[in-house]
Amino acid sequence: MGDKVVLTAAVVGAEVTREKNPAVPYTPEEIARAALEAWREGAAVVHLHARWPDGRPSQEGTHFREIIDRIRASGSDLVIQCSTGGAVGMPVEERLGSLVEGAEMGTLNMGTMNFGDEVFVNARPDIVRIAARLRALRLVPECEIYDAGMLETLRWMLDQGHLAHPYHVQLVLGVPGGMSGTERNLRFLVEGLPEPTPWTAAGIGRFELPLAEVALRLGGHVRVGLEDNLFLAKGVLAKGTHELVSAARALAVKAGREPATPAEARRILGIGPSRGA
Numbered sequence: 001m002g003d004k005v006v007l008t009a010a011v012v013g014a015e016v017t018r019e020k021n022p023a024v025p026y027t028p029e030e031i032a033r034a035a036l037e038a039w040r041e042g043a044a045v046v047h048l049h050a051r052w053p054d055g056r057p058s059q060e061g062t063h064f065r066e067i068i069d070r071i072r073a074s075g076s077d078l079v080i081q082c083s084t085g086g087a088v089g090m091p092v093e094e095r096l097g098s099l100v101e102g103a104e105m106g107t108l109n110m111g112t113m114n115f116g117d118e119v120f121v122n123a124r125p126d127i128v129r130i131a132a133r134l135r136a137l138r139l140v141p142e143c144e145i146y147d148a149g150m151l152e153t154l155r156w157m158l159d160q161g162h163l164a165h166p167y168h169v170q171l172v173l174g175v176p177g178g179m180s181g182t183e184r185n186l187r188f189l190v191e192g193l194p195e196p197t198p199w200t201a202a203g204i205g206r207f208e209l210p211l212a213e214v215a216l217r218l219g220g221h222v223r224v225g226l227e228d229n230l231f232l233a234k235g236v237l238a239k240g241t242h243e244l245v246s247a248a249r250a251l252a253v254k255a256g257r258e259p260a261t262p263a264e265a266r267r268i269l270g271i272g273p274s275r276g277a
């Protein structure tokens with residue numbers, strides 16, 4: 001399993017809009033379709049957000065439930081990861097609305113930061129509270145790290161017993177306000193992880209595919225998708241997340257890494273057989 005790479009598809013997020021790329025999905029049907037297209041290109045995990053039909057971000061359980069039902073009804077065994085980050089400005093209880101039946105993982109954002117011109121608030125007591133909810137629901141946390149200080153919070157969470165294996169680390173580089181998506185920054189964060197654990201890199205914007213190439217070389221896993229980046233190449237809009245997954249898969253093959261199936265991803269990520277598909 002050592003050379004397998006888990007490809008995660010981040011198909012919509014909370015920030016990107018159809019005005020910027022008409023392929024951004026909004027309805028549960030569109031989001032599920034985007035997830036399935038990404039799965040067919042080799043994605044093993046889908047990182048889910050939801051939207052209202054007009055494109056506003058939604059953490060409504062009914063929206064997440066419909067997306068998951070549609071994915072499963074199509075026979076896909078994709079690993080389902082629900083965002084608890086939601087959108088900037090949402091209260092924590094609203095953010096937790098995504099953790100519906102059928103979710104297998106939930107994100108755990110590891111600190112407060114500037115997020116473009118806004119502030120993404122994740123006070124330490126809220127991180128502890130979200131971690132407790134994930135534990136109660138027996139979901140595997142994915143710790144989202146955007147900046148070096150968040151590694152210290154990860155270490156603190158482990159030391160205090162708020163977090164324990166299995167958990168996954170997502171190194172999100174390139175958000176304006178966090179660390180940029182350079183090889184130097186990725187190496188620094190990976191070397192600073194408190195203990196050996198699987199990790200993924202997500203490069204934002206122009207960093208997406210170059211950072212994927214570095215992550216593949218360093219033994220990490222890769223996240224791509226319209227949530228993070230709207231372009232396949234400079235000036236060329238991606239027709240959907242599936243095109244970005246396909247590009248990431250090609251990089252993986254070139255690096256001698258084979259994409260993991262969802263079943264293999266569950267083993268790598270420590271997701272128990274009782275959950276999910």
Ligand code: KMH
Pocket residue numbers: 013014015083084085086087088107108109115120144
């Ligand atoms: N939309 C960002 C403010 C997550 O999914 O947990 C937070 C986010 C992280 O996307």
Ligand code: ZN
Pocket residue numbers: 013014047049083085227
């Ligand atoms: Zn997200």
